[in-house]
Amino acid sequence: xxxxxxxxxxxxxxxxxxxxxxxxxxxxxxxxxxxxxxxxxxxxxxxxxxxxxxxxxxxxxxxxxxxxxxxxxxxxxxxxxxxxxxxxxxxxxxxxxxxxxxxxxxxxxxxxxxxxxxxxxxxxxxxxxxxxxxxxxxxxxxxxxxxxxxxxxxxxxxxxxxxxxxxxxxxxxxxxxxxxxxxxxxxxxxxxxxxxxxxxxxxxxxxxxxxxxxxxxxxxxxxxxxxxxxxxxxxxxxxxxxxxxxxxxxxxxxxxxxxxxxxxxxxxxxxxxxxxxxxxxxxxxxxxxxxxxxxxxxxxxxxxxxxxxxxxxxxxxxxxxxxxxxxxxxxxxxxxxxxxxxxxxxxxxxxxxxxxxxxxxxxxxxxxxxxxxxxxxxxxxxxxxxxxxxxxxxxxxxxxxxxxxxxxxxxxxxxxxxxxxxxxxxxxxxxxxxxxxxxxxxxxxxxxxxxxxxx
Numbered sequence: 001x002x003x004x005x006x007x008x009x010x011x012x013x014x015x016x017x018x019x020x021x022x023x024x025x026x027x028x029x030x031x032x033x034x035x036x037x038x039x040x041x042x043x044x045x046x047x048x049x050x051x052x053x054x055x056x057x058x059x060x061x062x063x064x065x066x067x068x069x070x071x072x073x074x075x076x077x078x079x080x081x082x083x084x085x086x087x088x089x090x091x092x093x094x095x096x097x098x099x100x101x102x103x104x105x106x107x108x109x110x111x112x113x114x115x116x117x118x119x120x121x122x123x124x125x126x127x128x129x130x131x132x133x134x135x136x137x138x139x140x141x142x143x144x145x146x147x148x149x150x151x152x153x154x155x156x157x158x159x160x161x162x163x164x165x166x167x168x169x170x171x172x173x174x175x176x177x178x179x180x181x182x183x184x185x186x187x188x189x190x191x192x193x194x195x196x197x198x199x200x201x202x203x204x205x206x207x208x209x210x211x212x213x214x215x216x217x218x219x220x221x222x223x224x225x226x227x228x229x230x231x232x233x234x235x236x237x238x239x240x241x242x243x244x245x246x247x248x249x250x251x252x253x254x255x256x257x258x259x260x261x262x263x264x265x266x267x268x269x270x271x272x273x274x275x276x277x278x279x280x281x282x283x284x285x286x287x288x289x290x291x292x293x294x295x296x297x298x299x300x301x302x303x304x305x306x307x308x309x310x311x312x313x314x315x316x317x318x319x320x321x322x323x324x325x326x327x328x329x330x331x332x333x334x335x336x337x338x339x340x341x342x343x344x345x346x347x348x349x350x351x352x353x354x355x356x357x358x359x360x361x362x363x364x365x366x367x368x369x370x371x372x373x374x375x376x377x378x379x380x381x382x383x384x385x386x387x388x389x390x391x392x393x394x395x396x397x398x399x400x401x402x403x404x405x406x407x408x409x410x411x412x413x414x415x416x417x418x419x420x421x422x423x424x425x426x427x428x429x430x431x432x433x434x435x436x437x438x439x440x441x442x443x444x445x446x447x448x449x450x451x452x453x454x455x
Contacts, residue, residue, distance in 0.1 A: 037065020039312025113439025378406020
């Protein structure tokens, strides 16, 4: 059966849209890189320079990842971006083009997993067919997952996440209409607020749940660590200048406690550590509770003889600047392992010191999830549903409690589903998945699977 599928695949060929670099079917793949953001492209370039034949797959129609997301027509995004990021990305694209004989880029292609025979499965959405490929190594560069605070009403229409809205703005080139409130924890809400202002619809306020200004003086080590990221500090200063020019308040130690819909708008109840509670009436509420490594479906170690590597934010969240070095470093380690060389101990990066310092300043204790609050929007599961059932294991929480059974497969709800009501007992995706990720790790049509054939 597999041979017939392979024959049909060879007859159908590949379209020019899918094969942006190089022509024809490669005789063999040394390294498969999943994700064509800065870390993935950098890893592909380094592996190719070291003699590898590389297949680089990207689920979007264009390379770039979240930070370099193109407009809907493939052109540059209208959302402002620091010049250094533009220069770095342009350089990567030139380097990748110069290595087109060794790097093949497939866009609109979703990585589904590695089967029991060590075959990598790729869902080519343009061709409507699953492609099968063998690789000696797989480098995952699939970025980060955004977290949203699970407060009452967070699932209502009009409530979006900061990262999701940022991607929407990059693709559309427009800010949402109406009154917008940005509330969250960490640097991303600050950047998003400034980008909204740049696109002509500044938010009514940017609310930060932590109190970074007070911590800045109480934690001198964190202050010293910030000096390792001068470019990032200049970038943040630019965001503050834009907010100030648009007269947008940036309020700290203020968090969202509840959301409801009243007369077609969102009523957002906020709670401040030093002020009385306040309500905002807005059309759009943007929430953000930090980033987590997107390690969904990544094997914990080598699998079926395939060397596994992680690059960029799916390994450790260090930002776009560090992703370039991380991609090169991981590719060098993978190539050394393929050659039988002993691995070298990784060196500590300045980006690690900077990010650790940032999160010391933005560290914020989150309140326990209210019983009636929706945990999983896909399945409509509340915190009380899990508490009443008193499910003792991760497997039962998934199969009986339905956590991790929806479209996101637990990416946005697993961390909030707890067995004892506190963060110490929060479930992890690793607990839900088990030791070996099961494929497909992303939704795929039965027809695409039935038509599977060799790449």
